[in-house]
Amino acid sequence: MYQDEELVFSCPQVVADRPTHYCPGCHHGVAHRLVGELLEEMGLVEKTIMVTAIGCSVFLYNYLLVDAVEAPHGRAPAVATGVKRAKPDKFVFTYQGDGDLASIGMAEIMHCANRGERVSVVFVNNTVYGMTGGQMAPTTLIGQKTTTCPGGRCAEREGMPIKMAEIIASLGGSAYVARTALNNVKNINKTKKCLRKAFEVQTSGLGFGFVEVLSACPTNWKMSAIKANERIANEMIPYFPLGVFKDATADVTGEAAGKGEEGK
Amino acid sequence: MYQDEELVFSCPQVVADRPTHYCPGCHHGVAHRLVGELLEEMGLVEKTIMVTAIGCSVFLYNYLLVDAVEAPHGRAPAVATGVKRAKPDKFVFTYQGDGDLASIGMAEIMHCANRGERVSVVFVNNTVYGMTGGQMAPTTLIGQKTTTCPGGRCAEREGMPIKMAEIIASLGGSAYVARTALNNVKNINKTKKCLRKAFEVQTSGLGFGFVEVLSACPTNWKMSAIKANERIANEMIPYFPLGVFKDATADVTGEAAGKGEEGK
Amino acid sequence: MSRIEIREDRCKGCLLCTTVCPKEIIKQADRFNQHGYKPAEVPAGDMKKCTGCASCATICPDVAITVYKTKKKAKKGASHG
Amino acid sequence: MSRIEIREDRCKGCLLCTTVCPKEIIKQADRFNQHGYKPAEVPAGDMKKCTGCASCATICPDVAITVYKTKKKAKKGASHG
Amino acid sequence: MSLYQDVIIAGFGGQGVLLIGNLLAYAGMNQGLNVTYIPVYGAEMRGGTANCTVVLSEEEIGSPVIHRPLSTIIMNRPSLDKFQSRLVDGGVQIVNTSLVDMDLAEQGRIRSVPVAAGEISDKLGDTRMANMVALGAYIQATGVLPLQAVIDSLVNVISASYKHMIPKNAAAIEAGAKAAQ
Amino acid sequence: MSLYQDVIIAGFGGQGVLLIGNLLAYAGMNQGLNVTYIPVYGAEMRGGTANCTVVLSEEEIGSPVIHRPLSTIIMNRPSLDKFQSRLVDGGVQIVNTSLVDMDLAEQGRIRSVPVAAGEISDKLGDTRMANMVALGAYIQATGVLPLQAVIDSLVNVISASYKHMIPKNAAAIEAGAKAAQ
Amino acid sequence: MASGDKLFLKGNEAIARGALAAGCQCFFGYPITPQNDIPEYLSKALPDRGGAFVQAESEVAAANMLLGATACGVRAMTSSSSPGISLKQEAISYMAGSELPAIIVNMNRGGPGLGDIGPSQGDYFQSTRGGGHGDYRLLVLAPATCQEAYDLTRESFDLAFQYRNPVMILGDAILGQMKEPVLTAPDRPADPAEARDWSLDGAVGRGPRLLKSLFLQDGALADQNRMLQAKYEAMRAEVRWECFETEDAELVVCAYGTIARIAKSAIRKLRKKGLKVGLFRPITLYPFPSEALAKLVKPGRKFLTVEQNLGQMVEDVRLSLCGLATSEFFSIYPGNLPVPDDFDEPIARALGL
Amino acid sequence: MASGDKLFLKGNEAIARGALAAGCQCFFGYPITPQNDIPEYLSKALPDRGGAFVQAESEVAAANMLLGATACGVRAMTSSSSPGISLKQEAISYMAGSELPAIIVNMNRGGPGLGDIGPSQGDYFQSTRGGGHGDYRLLVLAPATCQEAYDLTRESFDLAFQYRNPVMILGDAILGQMKEPVLTAPDRPADPAEARDWSLDGAVGRGPRLLKSLFLQDGALADQNRMLQAKYEAMRAEVRWECFETEDAELVVCAYGTIARIAKSAIRKLRKKGLKVGLFRPITLYPFPSEALAKLVKPGRKFLTVEQNLGQMVEDVRLSLCGLATSEFFSIYPGNLPVPDDFDEPIARALGL
Numbered sequence A, B: 001m002y003q004d005e006e007l008v009f010s011c012p013q014v015v016a017d018r019p020t021h022y023c024p025g026c027h028h029g030v031a032h033r034l035v036g037e038l039l040e041e042m043g044l045v046e047k048t049i050m051v052t053a054i055g056c057s058v059f060l061y062n063y064l065l066v067d068a069v070e071a072p073h074g075r076a077p078a079v080a081t082g083v084k085r086a087k088p089d090k091f092v093f094t095y096q097g098d099g100d101l102a103s104i105g106m107a108e109i110m111h112c113a114n115r116g117e118r119v120s121v122v123f124v125n126n127t128v129y130g131m132t133g134g135q136m137a138p139t140t141l142i143g144q145k146t147t148t149c150p151g152g153r154c155a156e157r158e159g160m161p162i163k164m165a166e167i168i169a170s171l172g173g174s175a176y177v178a179r180t181a182l183n184n185v186k187n188i189n190k191t192k193k194c195l196r197k198a199f200e201v202q203t204s205g206l207g208f209g210f211v212e213v214l215s216a217c218p219t220n221w222k223m224s225a226i227k228a229n230e231r232i233a234n235e236m237i238p239y240f241p242l243g244v245f246k247d248a249t250a251d252v253t254g255e256a257a258g259k260g261e262e263g264k
Numbered sequence C, D: 001m002s003r004i005e006i007r008e009d010r011c012k013g014c015l016l017c018t019t020v021c022p023k024e025i026i027k028q029a030d031r032f033n034q035h036g037y038k039p040a041e042v043p044a045g046d047m048k049k050c051t052g053c054a055s056c057a058t059i060c061p062d063v064a065i066t067v068y069k070t071k072k073k074a075k076k077g078a079s080h081g
Numbered sequence E, F: 001m002s003l004y005q006d007v008i009i010a011g012f013g014g015q016g017v018l019l020i021g022n023l024l025a026y027a028g029m030n031q032g033l034n035v036t037y038i039p040v041y042g043a044e045m046r047g048g049t050a051n052c053t054v055v056l057s058e059e060e061i062g063s064p065v066i067h068r069p070l071s072t073i074i075m076n077r078p079s080l081d082k083f084q085s086r087l088v089d090g091g092v093q094i095v096n097t098s099l100v101d102m103d104l105a106e107q108g109r110i111r112s113v114p115v116a117a118g119e120i121s122d123k124l125g126d127t128r129m130a131n132m133v134a135l136g137a138y139i140q141a142t143g144v145l146p147l148q149a150v151i152d153s154l155v156n157v158i159s160a161s162y163k164h165m166i167p168k169n170a171a172a173i174e175a176g177a178k179a180a181q
Numbered sequence G, H: 001m002a003s004g005d006k007l008f009l010k011g012n013e014a015i016a017r018g019a020l021a022a023g024c025q026c027f028f029g030y031p032i033t034p035q036n037d038i039p040e041y042l043s044k045a046l047p048d049r050g051g052a053f054v055q056a057e058s059e060v061a062a063a064n065m066l067l068g069a070t071a072c073g074v075r076a077m078t079s080s081s082s083p084g085i086s087l088k089q090e091a092i093s094y095m096a097g098s099e100l101p102a103i104i105v106n107m108n109r110g111g112p113g114l115g116d117i118g119p120s121q122g123d124y125f126q127s128t129r130g131g132g133h134g135d136y137r138l139l140v141l142a143p144a145t146c147q148e149a150y151d152l153t154r155e156s157f158d159l160a161f162q163y164r165n166p167v168m169i170l171g172d173a174i175l176g177q178m179k180e181p182v183l184t185a186p187d188r189p190a191d192p193a194e195a196r197d198w199s200l201d202g203a204v205g206r207g208p209r210l211l212k213s214l215f216l217q218d219g220a221l222a223d224q225n226r227m228l229q230a231k232y233e234a235m236r237a238e239v240r241w242e243c244f245e246t247e248d249a250e251l252v253v254c255a256y257g258t259i260a261r262i263a264k265s266a267i268r269k270l271r272k273k274g275l276k277v278g279l280f281r282p283i284t285l286y287p288f289p290s291e292a293l294a295k296l297v298k299p300g301r302k303f304l305t306v307e308q309n310l311g312q313m314v315e316d317v318r319l320s321l322c323g324l325a326t327s328e329f330f331s332i333y334p335g336n337l338p339v340p341d342d343f344d345e346p347i348a349r350a351l352g353l
């Protein structure tokens, strides 16, 4: 850095300075950075116990330098429940993919949310099983080809893509639920704001926080990173609408406070 | 029967002529009879493969004289999926309690419904684990005392009672979803009509049918059968509203047809 | 005229039937049946009040009640429930 | 005046940064880096066009871009993102 | 041979057979004996019947579950049907004649002791103490423990809020013992 | 001793190393040899590198996984770093000099055969055939199979819709062989 | 409850109280017969003491909550019975692989499948050889009395933390449901430092910690397995067993848990008839007390293993006898309630009578 | 695909094709490395043939779908790898208890826990002794080549229906991922009547049927277990094994699956050096070929069991040798890729060289 310069953007300290194993254009890296920035900005780094899930982000613990425990596939919300009940004063979050959270882990996420566990969930929905090589996920779009629905997902046989944010918002224990995307700068910034809220409902003891983040898996979508971002805009967002589905802080601190957050 | 008499009401043939193991006033018996009547009336007895669940109704196969397979606790929707995919021309239904369906079996019921499996689900919600002696269920009402929430269920710690009918109705694959009760004659008759619809969406290939039946467990509620029926009216129905949450036949065959069914 | 038959050995004495009879003719017996329950019964003489509405049978969890109605000439047989 | 630094060994050549630069100054290099990717770069001379908007850094999945701005006297330092 | 006694106590769900099983076991424990108590449980309960097994012994106890008991307390007809044939030769069977026809009780191979537990309890002003009456008869008929030891153990099984019921229960035990004399 | 050869083929994900591994294996199978082929797979793939192992043998094959190979085809720098030291003494290493600095390749302990697979492929009008060039060089350098057997097996690995590409690929294999003469 | 009291407790309740005496802070469970008294008791007792009781949505979730709590170095437990324990196998394998000191109680019921709710020893293999995937071992404790249920549960937490390994308490339907007098012992709470070196509590003043079982780098999983194996070897120091009348025995009956106590009754009875029979009762099923058993081998002495299953521990018995002797096997089928008389005939047969 | 073709197939694909050749109509699975090629292949092939492919929401659900389909007497299969197989244990116990002819494929990966995705034999115990609860046995087939993977899968359906018992195919990451030439065989489809006597298809012209594993009446579960045990005894007729160069061997190496084929390479090499070493390879792991192994015992002959785990099959080897001989054990740790050279030293040591 030159003398007369200021640093406008750099990697947060809690994000390890090492190359990731992700494919080019994979959005996991963006999500990691946002979480890392928030942990620093909110002063949570030394209070955090992170629960990693099984998926391409299984190595999250190599990239975010906080205490971490590895959950079996789909069970991160149960593991997080155990952590939080054992250590109620810690900040606990899970980071899960759509196969992990919406398929095998359906019972765990539903009940964790319904109990209103004071934990936060970062849900990376890329409509596919990334790590295992591109199988159909519960969120795979109709017509999308994967290795286990080679003709494209068909509603008749495989059902409709599941909308987790809406379902979680309908449960009693959730305090903040939003869906965002990482396909452009505006949405990335919006995602960070929503994640902050989801973390805040935990730190303020309000309840369970959940952000579904629409993300790209260029490799298994078999397209370039740029095309993948276009697909999010053109195919995913129309089916998975972005927005805040529930916000307990709105009732508690008033609309104005909520808006204030937005305006920051 | 005397010569000049006609039989107005008797036990359907498919219901075995043997005493049940249920407690006095337990609604499982009513639900069994309704299912049996419908199987006969709809001509399904010889087409049926029934999937029993684990709960007080585990012996259902002793009472309904149709082919049956016993599913592990909570997994009846998965077993039913296997049955139906293997034998698409059979009539397949599960009969599950609230512990079975809404707790351990949450993932299976969600995905079975979401895939739109052509099966029907009879969901007996008695807000408690009957068979194992009265533990808290996901549907246990706030304040209700059970052996594992001896001070009464508390929303802060255990979350709110889960509303399965609403959740299932929000999924793409469900074709008919209703909630009824067995606490009085009117509701019993209404339940039968709803079960018929849930069976019909299967036989007509429309999709997944689901009826949540609010039922009494006098034993674990620690009250008389009569008081238990009052509790359904006064405490359960206000929280778990009765009604039809989804009806694909309404779109398909028109409102009139639906009404016709009601008026029968 | 109508009447009901209660299969005493199947009755568990839950008394739900007693709450729905429009004629309030169903009562609990004083004796125990073989399973240790005091069964429901219609006291002698009251049966003639029965309308054959089948409410009792509909609510009975143990399908212990059968309902008979004296045939009327022109009407078709009603189905269950 | 502003500028960016791309850590070439961390860049995977996904080109997402090239799509968000308002000045369209980020290009793909012709060479491979040690991991076999053709990294992003700002051709010599174009850097002066950079506004320091940090869009490129925000979208980069590999946190490969650092953004610097020449200090202005009165303004407070902006935070990340 | 050292003291050893086992008993199966059986009846309808509401008759309090588990309570007197517990009471007997506590009495044994308070007397310094080894004791085990085990109820049947789970789905079997739904049928409306209940039973439990108590073993009292000076030696370490092996099985708490007894297939062929030395004694039984039979509170209702289904229990008689189920357990009478299992009783060992020479065993003692207490029969609640308020609900069980004494004609059905074997005599000779075993010793059947009738006690009109219902009526006796009724006379004491509370139908629900038939179980205590039957236990009193059992203690009297077998002599396995001093009657007073059983009465003294009522505090162990009757919760503090029902403490006032202890004298009544004691009276029922004594009435049962008397009836079996 | 009967014929036995094994090879690790390694490069970046997009370089088609698995394809030439398959091709080599098919060629061996078509020649009546026992063959095994195994790729690395799973999370390891994410790093952007790929490799596979092929064994050709007249005898039944034991391990399809080889820790110290008799030969390698090295398509990029990370592969050289990983596998060169594992090559047995006297082994053959084909080095794609279009991406790997030949100065880094050992000579003496092993036999390193340079082939500018990228440039040769480029000259044939399609950059993506560097893999075929390298395989040609390998066949030439080791003589494990007749070149024609490899070319004849292209039909087994190139899908019907790309059949028109077979002659081009054959030419690349031949060019590679020539470069390694 | 003051320590040293003599209480009349169900085996299940003895386990729950043993856990409390050991400073157990969290319990995660799901209802299943015949162990419901454990969660029921703790659902009141734990919150009263500031601990956490969670009725999980399933056994799978319960086991994973346990994984989370023990990763924080907190004393925590789950309990279930056979089908529920099957569902916990994946998480148990993870906890073993991540070296977490979890306590798992299995009140074994009849199987396979839904089976029945009676006693069984059909889960011996599952407990001692890892029903889950991969190589791992649990320390398996098999109480035979309510007193032992209390004592061993109380100790199990110390063992779990000492070895950083899950410990299983293996009882059965009879042990869980029967009541016996239990002398409670002084509390044996956690050493506040016992997990200081590895547990998760937020990376304050140190680098981040990681508890995991994934080892993808070449050879990393092999190293992990080597380390685990060394630990299992070290755990051999914990072998426990009981010998009863073995001194002059012509026949040694090998049995554990409820079956062992019933066998003991039978042996007492047969001794009175002059038959020279003794009992070898493993208390730790893993590590199995092989050396102690091998030492019992004598010329002419016979062995008979009795289990309420189709023959499981008998393999450990035979392996322990090292070919110097062998063991007959007698099966009490799950679904039959075992009584002392059942042992007369097989013992006589084994004695060659 | 016409039968009799020689194809170049991955082990996983060989299994999928073997299943098709056997008339498999339904597949239920969930993605997990290293077996994904099986569901991926069948997701296309099965619907093309009018069968059903369902990607279940989890391994638990997949196993229970299998339970449902096999209850209808249909040939059906699931496949997974270690952690996923752990999750299936409850349903496997139910299927065994309900006597359902299900095929379960486990492409064993490294454990415990998440482990790695490399080859391992750490699930031997789980496979042969029932990772689930209660007493039950699977028929366990362990192919060592892609050809065998094809052939044994094709046969497994016949065996499953013949015994009305679940069959497990136990492979590993190497077998699943490697390609070898495979000679396909004629289709071996279901006998249309094979399940006529017990399967569910709607009670037409007969009383209702019931498939369950709950046996609550006194003694009923005992009867069920007795019946099952008799079946397991009968299954002994299916033992399969391979002997290689055992005739004059001074040392017999016992190994199965991938490790056995690698051992064979080593043995070939050592034979050329003049060492008298042979191989005993169990193909059925349950029933274990105990008698065949016992017959190999000779004065002076030594045994060495090699497994890629911490020592599991070695127990069966030792039990089979009946005290007449014993077996050394050499462990290749999961996480290390086994190569023939690894065998030189342990073999030399076992030979006393």
Ligand SMILES: Cc1ncc(C[n+]2csc(CCOP(=O)(O)OP(=O)(O)O)c2C)c(N)n1
Binding pocket: A054, A055, A056, A057, A073, A096, A097, A098, A099, A100, A101, A124, A126, A128, A129, A130, A131, A132, A137, A217, H030, H031, H032, H033, H059, H083, H084, H087
């Ligand atoms: C019990 C179990 N089943 C399956 C797997 C294999 N597995 C690993 S990651 C994964 C799914 C990954 O998909 P997703 O959660 O969408 O994450 P992504 O890789 O797309 O980020 C699966 C099925 C496993 N590790 N454990």
Ligand SMILES: Cc1ncc(C[n+]2csc(CCOP(=O)(O)OP(=O)(O)O)c2C)c(N)n1
Binding pocket: B054, B055, B056, B057, B072, B073, B096, B097, B098, B099, B100, B101, B124, B126, B128, B129, B130, B131, B132, B137, B217, G030, G031, G032, G033, G059, G083, G084, G087
């Ligand atoms: C895997 C497993 N876990 C737990 C049980 C024990 N169990 C039997 S029935 C039951 C719950 C019954 O409650 P519900 O489904 O509400 O049915 P109800 O008895 O109230 O009708 C449980 C937990 C079991 N059999 N299997």
Ligand code: SF4
Binding pocket: A021, A022, A023, A024, A025, A026, A027, A028, A056, A126, A130, A131, A216, A217, A218, A219, A220, F046
């Ligand atoms: S496979 Fe998809 S989710 Fe996984 S690292 Fe690659 S792009 Fe990301």
Ligand code: SF4
Binding pocket: B021, B022, B023, B025, B026, B027, B028, B056, B126, B130, B131, B216, B217, B218, B219, B220, E046
């Ligand atoms: S416990 Fe409840 S649900 Fe079960 S039979 Fe009795 S009343 Fe019915």
Ligand code: SF4
Binding pocket: C002, C003, C004, C020, C021, C022, C023, C024, C025, C026, C049, C050, C051, C052, C053, C054, C055, C056, C057, C067
């Ligand atoms: S049929 Fe109607 S009127 Fe007659 S007894 Fe029953 S409820 Fe009463």
Ligand code: SF4
Binding pocket: B025, C006, C010, C011, C012, C013, C014, C015, C016, C017, C018, C039, C040, C059, C060, C061, C062, C063, C064, C065
């Ligand atoms: S409702 Fe049925 S069981 Fe209940 S009292 Fe009336 S007849 Fe008897």
Ligand code: SF4
Binding pocket: D002, D003, D004, D020, D021, D022, D023, D024, D025, D026, D049, D050, D051, D052, D053, D054, D055, D056, D057, D067
């Ligand atoms: S900071 Fe803005 S202007 Fe500068 S290179 Fe990045 S995107 Fe372009």
Ligand code: SF4
Binding pocket: A025, D006, D010, D011, D012, D013, D014, D015, D016, D017, D018, D039, D040, D059, D060, D061, D062, D063, D064, D065
């Ligand atoms: S976005 Fe990052 S990784 Fe992608 S090309 Fe630009 S600098 Fe490289």
Ligand SMILES: [Mg+2]
Binding pocket: A055, A097, A098, A099, A124, A125, A126, A127, A128, A129, A130, A137
């Ligand atoms: Mg995904």
Ligand SMILES: [Mg+2]
Binding pocket: B055, B097, B098, B099, B124, B125, B126, B127, B128, B129, B130, B137
């Ligand atoms: Mg219920």
